[in-house]
Amino acid sequence: MRPLEERQPTLAVYKFASCDGCQLSLLDCEDELLAVAGAIQIANFPEASREVLPGPYDVVLVEGSITTPHDEERIHDIRRAAGVLITIGACATAGGIQALRNWKDVDDFVNIVYANPQYIETLETSTPISDHVDVDLELRGCPIDKGQLVEVIAAYLQGRKPTIPTYSVCVECKRRGTPCVMVKGTPCLGPVTQAGCNGLCPAYDRGCFGCFGPMESPNTAALADQWHALGIPANRISEAFRSFNAWSGAFREESDRWEERSPV
Amino acid sequence: MVRPVVELDREGIDRLIAQLGDSGFTVIAPTLSDGTISHGPISSSQDLPVGWTEVQDAGTYRLTRREDDALFGYAVGPHSWKRFLHPPEVVVWQGDGGMTPLDLAPPPRYAFFGVRPCEMAAISIQDKVFLDSGFSDDVYRSRRTDAFIVEVECYEPGGTCFCASMGTGPGAVEGADLVVSEILDDEHRFVVRAGSDAGEEVLAALGAAEAETDVIAAAEQVVADAAARMGRTLDTDGLRAALTAQAQSERWDEIAARCLTCANCTMACPTCFCAGIDDSLSLDGAVATRTRRWDSCFGLEFSYIHGGSLRTSAASRYRQWITHKLSTWWDQFGSSGCVGCGRCITWCPVGIDITAEATAMLAEARSEEAS
Numbered sequence A: 001m002r003p004l005e006e007r008q009p010t011l012a013v014y015k016f017a018s019c020d021g022c023q024l025s026l027l028d029c030e031d032e033l034l035a036v037a038g039a040i041q042i043a044n045f046p047e048a049s050r051e052v053l054p055g056p057y058d059v060v061l062v063e064g065s066i067t068t069p070h071d072e073e074r075i076h077d078i079r080r081a082a083g084v085l086i087t088i089g090a091c092a093t094a095g096g097i098q099a100l101r102n103w104k105d106v107d108d109f110v111n112i113v114y115a116n117p118q119y120i121e122t123l124e125t126s127t128p129i130s131d132h133v134d135v136d137l138e139l140r141g142c143p144i145d146k147g148q149l150v151e152v153i154a155a156y157l158q159g160r161k162p163t164i165p166t167y168s169v170c171v172e173c174k175r176r177g178t179p180c181v182m183v184k185g186t187p188c189l190g191p192v193t194q195a196g197c198n199g200l201c202p203a204y205d206r207g208c209f210g211c212f213g214p215m216e217s218p219n220t221a222a223l224a225d226q227w228h229a230l231g232i233p234a235n236r237i238s239e240a241f242r243s244f245n246a247w248s249g250a251f252r253e254e255s256d257r258w259e260e261r262s263p264v
Numbered sequence B: 001m002v003r004p005v006v007e008l009d010r011e012g013i014d015r016l017i018a019q020l021g022d023s024g025f026t027v028i029a030p031t032l033s034d035g036t037i038s039h040g041p042i043s044s045s046q047d048l049p050v051g052w053t054e055v056q057d058a059g060t061y062r063l064t065r066r067e068d069d070a071l072f073g074y075a076v077g078p079h080s081w082k083r084f085l086h087p088p089e090v091v092v093w094q095g096d097g098g099m100t101p102l103d104l105a106p107p108p109r110y111a112f113f114g115v116r117p118c119e120m121a122a123i124s125i126q127d128k129v130f131l132d133s134g135f136s137d138d139v140y141r142s143r144r145t146d147a148f149i150v151e152v153e154c155y156e157p158g159g160t161c162f163c164a165s166m167g168t169g170p171g172a173v174e175g176a177d178l179v180v181s182e183i184l185d186d187e188h189r190f191v192v193r194a195g196s197d198a199g200e201e202v203l204a205a206l207g208a209a210e211a212e213t214d215v216i217a218a219a220e221q222v223v224a225d226a227a228a229r230m231g232r233t234l235d236t237d238g239l240r241a242a243l244t245a246q247a248q249s250e251r252w253d254e255i256a257a258r259c260l261t262c263a264n265c266t267m268a269c270p271t272c273f274c275a276g277i278d279d280s281l282s283l284d285g286a287v288a289t290r291t292r293r294w295d296s297c298f299g300l301e302f303s304y305i306h307g308g309s310l311r312t313s314a315a316s317r318y319r320q321w322i323t324h325k326l327s328t329w330w331d332q333f334g335s336s337g338c339v340g341c342g343r344c345i346t347w348c349p350v351g352i353d354i355t356a357e358a359t360a361m362l363a364e365a366r367s368e369e370a371s
């Protein structure tokens, strides 16, 4: 491959166990992508174009979690042929909603769901990409925020550090001018969740669902105690932490703690 | 100098609002929104939260009805006036490829109608920070210089208010163009005092009758009664030294076990002024933009220097915040950084109470000193 100064950088997008929503965010960047079209070559993105150029690729976006033995091999091949590898979305960065299987026996699901379970080859767990290969940057969210994706691509092209905050959703609520729903009585995961959605749910009078996973210093125990004080039973607290980012550090530990205390 | 004092009825208040609007001000006042008393544009007293009040306590806020038609029968809401003077997000510079700055839209001329005494004190504190501490901030100055402030005295302190302890209310403090006192007797009257030349001009144009001494006395009584009904108190005697003396206290860890490091307290606080700068470039590289956004000492990035963040523990971040508010602000700006508005108490999702934490630290310092 010619050195980067003499050609456009190439972009590839890969999918593992996921719903495609994050890749669609990329397609949804149409206007912004037109601006980059001259600066970056989309070399391998089956959702956007049938044309696939051979690797290696300068920037690789990976969506989805690792759930099969085949996935485990494939991600290593992708890593070997990637310059910068960026994982996008809760599945790729935390294992996704499908990581709920990690608390159960996966064979039970296989037997219920498939008519011929003998053809199914799957792993016991759904795990984030970073459990398997080195990842250069993780973009959180279920789905990711389109603005953050554009920011990362722009930062790459301009050779600077992307601005991706790691503080709480509360900061976005306050900047946006949303009066705190938690203080008005609605339990909210915002204080322990990383910003990125621009405080979307509280702006519609809903508590935050934790789509962007744990913030930089998540005190999940203190927040859960406050939920309990607001009258939320232990099993519901456990379930709240166990959604799109169920398998990520602080959320996973907190959900386990309250599961043990269930059903009070 | 003796400034004029007039008496108005509600219709007079409406004329005052209309007059400010006619003179080109965007009149912003407390309004009902999102289940709270926030701030919004108004064109008459009908747009105010007439007959509403709220119940506030640590980590809780509920709107409720009053039994009268009071215009100002509530305390402070979730947002402070800093939203307008020190906006949460503002483009401070924008330029094209040739580095020519692009013109940014000028801010509106605001009239703030219904600024509480603690909020007036907070604005004066931010004036000091942004205008009088050795440099002048363009963003703040362009919004503050022509702003017209109508201060309203308090007679219904909230459950988390402690301005009486901080010397910032419930009676008016200096700095406003006009000061309004509402008297909820059968006549439902308002005493309006001028506090500046601009305020005097507005009153003169309004052509209202001078207030009688008994009405002025009634307005003073209302404020005196309110001072006795504060939701919270704070003993500030020796507090400034106590907080720095307790820097190594184990209590900070105990607070940290409860604190979410969510930053709500700093964002809600009317005096907290910290902001971060983000530079960005449009994808085609044609336009560079510098944006200023509210930032907080509760974030890790805030204390990030080469090699890492200085304040990694929640204990060190809470300590930084409360010590700055109540102690080191004196060293830096010659006043307290807290005006006792109670927002950080009400709007903390887990109800951490600055008065309770400061009181505990003070008690600890006093007992260590005694032993």
Ligand code: SF4
Binding pocket: A169, A170, A171, A173, A174, A178, A179, A180, A181, A182, A183, A188, A189, A190, A191, A199, A202, A207, A208, B262, B264, B349
């Ligand atoms: S609504 Fe939720 S995210 Fe927003 S400030 Fe309150 S607790 Fe934080």
Ligand code: SF4
Binding pocket: B265, B268, B269, B270, B271, B272, B325, B337, B338, B339, B340, B341, B342, B343, B344, B345, B354
């Ligand atoms: S520290 Fe708390 S009580 Fe004091 S001015 Fe700030 S928000 Fe109000």
Ligand code: SF4
Binding pocket: B258, B259, B260, B261, B262, B263, B264, B265, B266, B298, B347, B348, B349, B350, B351, B352
């Ligand atoms: S004191 Fe309360 S509002 Fe402030 S950071 Fe801690 S939990 Fe958040």
